[in-house]
Amino acid sequence: MSAVRACPVRRRVRGVPRRPAWTATLTWKAAVFITLMCCALAALLGALVHVSVTRQTVDASREKALSRLEDVTRAYEAGEPLPPFAGVDPVGLPPSLRDLATRGSRGTVVADHEGRPTMWAAGPADGRALAVRVDYSLSARTIGGLDQAILGSSVLAIGATLLVGSFAVTRVTRRLHLTAQVARRISAGDLDARVDDPRTKDPSRPQDEVATVSGALDTMASSLQGKLLSEQRFTADVAHELRTPLTGLSAAAELLPPGRPSELVQDRVRALRALTEDLLEISRLDAGGERVDLDVYALGPLAERVVRASGVGARVRIVRDARVETDRRRLERVLGNLLANAHKHGRPPVVLTVDGPVVTVRDHGEGYPAYLLEHGPQRFRTESGSKGHGLGLTIARGQAAVVGAELVFANPPGGGAEARLTLPEYVDLTAEDGEEPR
Numbered sequence: 001m002s003a004v005r006a007c008p009v010r011r012r013v014r015g016v017p018r019r020p021a022w023t024a025t026l027t028w029k030a031a032v033f034i035t036l037m038c039c040a041l042a043a044l045l046g047a048l049v050h051v052s053v054t055r056q057t058v059d060a061s062r063e064k065a066l067s068r069l070e071d072v073t074r075a076y077e078a079g080e081p082l083p084p085f086a087g088v089d090p091v092g093l094p095p096s097l098r099d100l101a102t103r104g105s106r107g108t109v110v111a112d113h114e115g116r117p118t119m120w121a122a123g124p125a126d127g128r129a130l131a132v133r134v135d136y137s138l139s140a141r142t143i144g145g146l147d148q149a150i151l152g153s154s155v156l157a158i159g160a161t162l163l164v165g166s167f168a169v170t171r172v173t174r175r176l177h178l179t180a181q182v183a184r185r186i187s188a189g190d191l192d193a194r195v196d197d198p199r200t201k202d203p204s205r206p207q208d209e210v211a212t213v214s215g216a217l218d219t220m221a222s223s224l225q226g227k228l229l230s231e232q233r234f235t236a237d238v239a240h241e242l243r244t245p246l247t248g249l250s251a252a253a254e255l256l257p258p259g260r261p262s263e264l265v266q267d268r269v270r271a272l273r274a275l276t277e278d279l280l281e282i283s284r285l286d287a288g289g290e291r292v293d294l295d296v297y298a299l300g301p302l303a304e305r306v307v308r309a310s311g312v313g314a315r316v317r318i319v320r321d322a323r324v325e326t327d328r329r330r331l332e333r334v335l336g337n338l339l340a341n342a343h344k345h346g347r348p349p350v351v352l353t354v355d356g357p358v359v360t361v362r363d364h365g366e367g368y369p370a371y372l373l374e375h376g377p378q379r380f381r382t383e384s385g386s387k388g389h390g391l392g393l394t395i396a397r398g399q400a401a402v403v404g405a406e407l408v409f410a411n412p413p414g415g416g417a418e419a420r421l422t423l424p425e426y427v428d429l430t431a432e433d434g435e436e437p438r
Contacts, residue, residue: 026176030169031162038161042154046147053146057139062108065121068132069106073123076130086132093131097122101129110136175210179217186217191225194218236283242276278391282398290402292327296426299324300354306335307352312343314350314361322356324423330399331423334407335359337396338419346417357425362418367411376409393419 072086082088089098092113100107101122108121113133117140122131178195185193195218199211207215246269253269256262284290300321307314309332335352338361342350346363353360371378377393393409396419400407406422 026173027166027169031166034162034165035158038158039154042150042158046150046154049150050143050147054143057143058110061110061119061134061136061139062121065108065119065132065134066106068134069121069123069130072132073125073130076125085134086130088125088128088130090131090133092118092133093122093129094120097131098129101125101131102127172210175214179210179214182221183217186221186224191221191228194221232283235279239276239279239283242272243280246273246276275391278395281395282391292330292403294325294327294403296323296325297328297331298322299357299359299423302328302331303335303352303354303359306332307339310336310339310343312339312350313348314339314342314352317351317353319353319355321354323426323428324357325426326403326405326423330403331405334396334399334403334405334421335361337392338421341392341396342417342419357423359421359423360418361421362412362416364416366417367415368409368417372409373411 068085072082075082076088092111094109094111097107097109097120101124104124106121106123108119110117110119112118113120117136119134119136119139120131121134122129124130175197182193182195195214197211197214197218199205199207200215200218250266250269250273253262253266256265298321300318303318304316307316339350339352342361342363342365346365348364350361350363353362372393377397397407400421404424408420408422410418410420412418
C-alpha cells in the first residue's frame with residue numbers, strides 16, 4: 001500500500017534536489033530577510049556617504065590644482081621659470097586633458113603619474129598645454145579608508161542586527177513550537193495538555209498574536225475535553241442503566257413458550273446485551289484506566305485458537321512464528337473482532353497471516369470505506385450493506401493501543417480489506433547470550 005502511494009511522489013520529484021528542512025523554518029526566513037534588508041540599507045547608506053565624501057575631496061583637490069594653474073599661468077606669461085610641479089606639455093599628461101587645453105579650455109582629471117594618484121590641471125599656452133599636478137595620494141587614501149570603515153561598520157551592524165533579530169524571532173518561534181507540541185499532544189489523546197502562556201493569564205499585560213493563538217488553543221482544548229468527558233459519561237451511564245432491565249428481559253425471554261416468536265425475542269435480547277457490553281468496554285477504554293496482564297506467548301498457536309473459536313472459517317497462514325509479550329485476553333478480543341468484521345462486511349476467503357510479530361487479517365470484499373482509512377473506525381457508523389454499529393473495529397483499535405500494538409487499516413492491491421496488527425516482539429536476552437533462560 002505504501003509503495004503504491006510512493007511511486008507518484010518519486011516521479012514528481014525525480015531530478016529536483018530537495019531543500020533541507022531547516023530552510024522552511026521561520027527563524028531561517030527571518031534571518032535571511034533581516035540580512036538582506038541590512039545589506040540593502042548598508043549598501044545604500046555606504047554609497048551615499050562614499051559619493052558625498054568623494055565629491056568633497058575631489059572638489060577640494062580640483063580647486064587647489066586650478067589655483068596652482070592660475071599662479072603658473074601668470075608666471076609663464078611673465079616669463080618667469082616654472083616650478084617643478086608644472087610644465088608645458090609635460091610627460092604623463094593625460095591625452096584627453098592635453099586635447100582640451102590645446103582647444104583653449106581649462107580642465108582637471110585624476111590619473112596615475114609615476115605610480116601615484118595625481119590631480120592634473122591644464123590650460124592653453126600658445127597652442128600648447130600648460131599643466132600642473134597635485135599629489136592626490138592623501139585624498140585617495142582618505143577615500144579608501146572611508147570605504148573600509150563603511151564596509152567594516154556595515155558588517156558589524158549587520159551582525160549585531162542579525163543576532164538581535166534572531167534572538168527576538170527565536171523567542172517567538174519557541175513559543176510557536178510549544179503551541180504546536182501541545183496541539184499534537186491533544187490530537188494524540190492527551191486532553192489535559194495546555195500551553196499556559198503567562199501572557200494569557202494576566203489581563204493587564206498586552207497580548208501578542210502568539211499569546212492569542214495559545215489562549216485560543218487552550219480554550220478549544222478545555223471545551224473539547226468537556227464535551228468528550230460528557231460523551232464518555234453518557235455512554236457509560238447508558239450502558240450501566242441498560243444492564244438491569246436487560247437482565248430482567250433476558251430472564252423473561254427464557255420463560256416464553258418455545259416457538260419462532262420466542263427465538264426472535266431471545267435473539268434480539270442477545271444482540272442488545274452484546275451491544276451493551278460493547279458500550280461498557282468502550283467507556284472503559286475511553287476512561288484510560290485499563291490494566292494489562294502481560295505475558296509471553298507464541299503468536300502462531302494463539303492466532304489458530306482465535307480462528308477456531310471464532311467459527312468464521314478463516315484460513316491461517318503462518319510465514320514466521322514469533323513470541324510476543326502481550327495480554328492474551330485483549331489480543332484475542334482484537335483478533336476476534338477483526339475476523340468478525342471481515343466475515344460480516346467482506347467476502348471469503350478470509351486469511352489470517354502471521355509473519356513474525358505482525359498479524360494481518362484480509363478479506364476479498366469491497367474494502368474499507370474511505371472515511372475509515374482516513375480517520376479510523378468511528379462508532380455507530382458503517383457504510384456496508386450488512387448490519388453493524390461500528391463498535392467492533394473501534395474496540396479492536398482501543399484494545400490494541402492498551403497492549404502497545406499498532407493497528408493499521410488498508411485496502412491492498414487486488415481488492416479486499418486488510419487489517420495489520422504489529423505487536424511488540426519478545427526478545428530473550430539471556431538466550432542470546434548463550435545462557436539458559438530461567
